[in-house]
Amino acid sequence: MKKKLVMAIASRGGHWIQLNRLSAVWEEQDVIFITNDPSLESHVGNAKFETVIDANMDQKLKLIFLAAQTFFKVLKHRPDVIISTGAAPGFFALIWGKLIGAKTVWVDSVANADELSLAGKKVSKIADVWLTQWPEVAKEDGPLYKGRVF
Secondary structure, three states: OOOOEEEEEEOOOHHHHHHHOOHHHHOOOEEEEEEOOHHHHHHOOOOEEEEOOOOOOOOHHHHHHHHHHHHHHHHHHOOOEEEEEEOHHHHHHHHHHHHHOOEEEEEOOOOOOOOOOHHHHHHHHOOOEEEEOOOOOOOOOOOEEOOOOO
16 A cells, blocks of 8 residues: 655644644654754654744734745645644645645644634634544534544
8 A cells, every 4th residue: 555645734832742742643654744943853753854934923924925835845745644733834734735635634732722723713614634622612513522632
């Protein structure tokens, strides 16, 4: 059976930590990690690693550049699956992934106990699998609760 290419993409900090705790998901697959902190390359062993710029909702011009960067990375690698725990880099990657037919997975941050993150709300129509880590946030039509990432 041919290995799938998984793009695992998240912002640094808690998003990155939780993404890496999902590593059993892609254990038998090829993976490329993408984040906004070059110093995190040491966390991925021999896996492929690339970076994008850091941007947030208060930095509109940087967000546009981040959207373009993720677009070209998705086109370059053509992953079979894109999985993200947030924030902006993962949001854009899921959008572009849908355009090329990739399966998309969003796991909203465990920090969002009362409501979904802004990006988590926006991926509702994009993600093939849309998850929250809090049963109180889950809804029948999504996001679903399947447990927490520890």
